[in-house]
Amino acid sequence: AQRVTQPEKLLSVFKGAPVELKCNYSYSGSPELFWYVQYSRQRLQLLLRHISRESIKGFTADLNKGETSFHLKKPFAQEEDSAMYYCALRDWGSQGNLIFGKGTKLSVKP
């Protein structure tokens, strides 16, 4: 079954420390993966997607098909990165809908 797993509910780091938010997926086809972010009192928004191979706000994510992972990384965390982060998988077997993980709350301390 298609599934997205984010093993950490909460990740707490100090400003300037590296950050890695984990995401593992289960999908029988060719995966298309996304990271969405929700800052406090704001709406859910797209952070990045693997097909773009882009860096947004210093974050990158590489699709590793061998490990079925799409971890989100940033070398130096900033306080403004504190937010909920959701990994999502596009399920082409279901009209291309997104399957979301449960999310990881990132807290960056000063």
Next chain:
Amino acid sequence: EAGVAQSPRYKIIEKRQSVAFWCNPISGHATLYWYQQILGQGPKLLIQFQNNGVVDDSQLPKDRFSAERLKGVDSTLKIQPAKLEDSAVYLCASSLGSGQAGANVLTFGAGSRLTVL
């Protein structure tokens, strides 16, 4: 461009009552989605529309939930009668639709928070 509009932002009802949520997607977006997000979980798709047609409603509890998008623009999600477990944030999202660059990037509304007592 204007974002996805949703109302009401908050609603408190008692179990067995009914409630309706409204969504106006981004102009020109053919695809509209309703997601349910229960506290501590990620969003879960309830229903997807392509223009005014239902594409996927496999996870919609049809005994109590209904949704429509009659003119292919705005949409209404209704719950009748509500149960305690329906307490959640109901998110509406829209996208351009298939066949165009960036077509499947979802833009979300602010959500409607429902509390069922």
